[in-house]
Amino acid sequence: MKKVGVLTGGGDCPGLNAVIRAVVKSASEKYDYKVTGIEDGFEGLVLPDKTRDLTPQSIRGILSVGGTMLGTTNRANPFEYKITIDGRSETRDISREVLGNIQSMGLDALIVIGGDGTLKIAYELFKRGCPVVGVPKTIDNDILATDVTFGFRTAVQTATDALDRLHTTAESHHRVMVVEVMGRYVGWIALETGIGGGADVILIPEIPFDMERVCKKIDDRKNSGSRSSIVVVAEGAKPVGGDISILCPAETGGSAERLGGLGNKVGANISCHGREVRVTVLGHVQRGGSPCAFDRILSTQFGVAAMDLIANKRFGEMVCLRGKRIESVSLSEVTQGQKKVPTEEGLVKVAESIGISFGR
Ligand code: F6P
DSSP: OEEEEEEEOSSOOTTHHHHHHHHHHHHHHTSOEEEEEESTGGGGGTSSSOEEEEOTTTTTTOTTOOSOTTOOOSSOOGGGEEEEETTEEEEEOOHHHHHHHHHHTTOSEEEEEEOHHHHHHHHHHHHTTOOEEEEEBOTTOOBTTSSOOBTHHHHHHHHHHHHHHHHHHHHHHTOEEEEEEOOTTOOHHHHHHHHHTTOSEEEOTTSOBOHHHHHHHHHHHHHTTOOOEEEEEETTOOBTTOOOOEEEOOOTTSOOOEEOOHHHHHHHHHHHTTOOEEEEEOGGGGTOSOOOHHHHHHHHHHHHHHHHHHHTTOTTEEEEEETTEEEEEEHHHHTTOBOOOOSSSHHHHHHHHTTOBOOO
16 A cells, blocks of 8 residues: 655644645545654654554544644754754754655655745755655745635634724724734735725735835824724835844744734834824734634645645645646746735735725
């Protein structure tokens, strides 16, 4: 019987368990494959005793559960693996060892569920002969060649619910509420949350903002009788001519730089302008909890499609959504960059048509 390994890499996101479940179910129902779960991303291909058999029994009940039953980490890149020798830490390329481990585990193929960083590692392993298939995951929705990633819609719903709650308290106190949302270097979460949650200003990385214009929008609203305003700030947005707000720099072979702090900066600027402001940083609330129905369905489609690719030996590809169809695309194409928000069409134009300001 053939054996496929499955791992989840990078930050967690709602819908990961639903993909794992679909892989395991279709491996047993549609194909005659065994599934091995690899724990903590690529770490499970380096350290011993980090694998377990996944059966239809062992994945029972996980469809609606957030996070990942396999665990994950963004600190185990086999091409820049951090090790400590005599108290000194250094990074090494241990990809050959990982490829050897995949063989000795008896895996015929590997399903890698992850965001851009994890998919890049998958592609590098593929180029070195590993029979790998990718599944795109991220709340940020920044992966090329797929209309949407699972986890994104759940994150937008969570953030929109938060905006609904902030409206009532903002209105009662005549305050400006600034809400910082995730998204790294793209503004998809901020844009859709801002429209869905009725924001007055949305700041996204793709449109550098002018603080004067943001304050003018808030003043105009006050002058026309709206005593509260809601400003949605993407963590990766930046002012014209300014820099992105970074909490912690990236580590070699480890986690990426941590963004954050822009919400407080924008809030401070607005209060200097004479308005009472409160800032909410939604943070990891957006990543936790149960996936919405859309994400459960998309995750299930992706899991089944990943097994189809493996059964047809279509290695080096990633499953994706295009329109209503589940298709696949080469990992080489996907790892070329990030999917940004278009600034002169689509939802940005819809938002501007109803008076939402992007500070431009
Ligand atoms: O990529 C998903 C994401 O949630 C980003 O939106 C955010 O910047 C980052 O991960 C946070 O990462 P961590 O969980 O390492 O703090």
